[in-house]
Amino acid sequence: MSENLTRFGVSIPHSLLASFDSLIDKSGYANRSEALRDLIRDYIVEREWESDEETIGTVTLVYDHHIREVAEALTHIQHEMGDAIVSALHVHLDHHLCLEVIVAKGKSSEIRKLADRLIGTRGVVHGKLTSATVGRSF
Numbered sequence: 813m814s815e816n817l818t819r820f821g822v823s824i825p826h827s828l829l830a831s832f833d834s835l836i837d838k839s840g841y842a843n844r845s846e847a848l849r850d851l852i853r854d855y856i857v858e859r860e861w862e863s864d865e866e867t868i869g870t871v872t873l874v875y876d877h878h879i880r881e882v883a884e885a886l887t888h889i890q891h892e893m894g895d896a897i898v899s900a901l902h903v904h905l906d907h908h909l910c911l912e913v914i915v916a917k918g919k920s921s922e923i924r925k926l927a928d929r930l931i932g933t934r935g936v937v938h939g940k941l942t943s944a945t946v947g948r949s950f
Contacts, residue, residue, distance in 0.1 A: 857945045861920040868898070868946050871914040871927045874938045878908050882935030889933065890914065893926045909937065917946070 824832075836847040860867050875882050890897055896918040903911040914930070916923045924941065931939030 853945075853950065856949050857943055860945055860949060861943045864919050864921050866918060866946060867920050867923065868915065868917045868944045869920075869923045869927070870942045870944070871916060871923075871930055872938075872940050872942065873912045873914070873930055873936055874905070875910055875912070875933070875936045876908050877910050877935075879935030882933060883910075885933050885935075886912065886930060889926070889929050893922070893929075896922050896926055 832847070833844070836844060839847070841847040841850075857867075873886070875886070877883050890900065896916045898915040898917050900915070901911075901913045905911050914926075916926055920943070923943075927939070927941035930936070931941070
């Protein structure tokens with residue numbers, strides 16, 4: 813995507829800029845502009861999620877498949893809310909634990925509802941919803 817760039821000035825305290833420069837250096841950014849663009853994009857994605865627009869996200873789950881009926885419960889929830897699910901990935905981590913990553917698309921409220929139900933399922937050791945965007949705002 814080739815787009816015209818706009819330069820603008822920003823006034824911030826020296827200590828804040830020094831902290832920012834240190835973080836972007838550790839993160840491997842080529843320059844401040846790249847880091848600022850990512851921060852602005854993250855801010856826009858947060859606003860999209862607050863306004864309940866159509867968006868996309870991932871639900872990452874780690875669960876113990878030896879817990880009675882956890883796999884069946886997770887599958888049942890996914891079938892109930894299947895219209896929002898784009899894809900799912902299942903990985904066997906070890907003898908007890910599985911990792912599941914579910915990609916969901918739709919209104920942010922529906923994706924949150926799906927994530928809450930999945931993460932709250934008995935046997936889920938850890939769960940996290942990661943918000944993303946379909947990119948229409950950029």
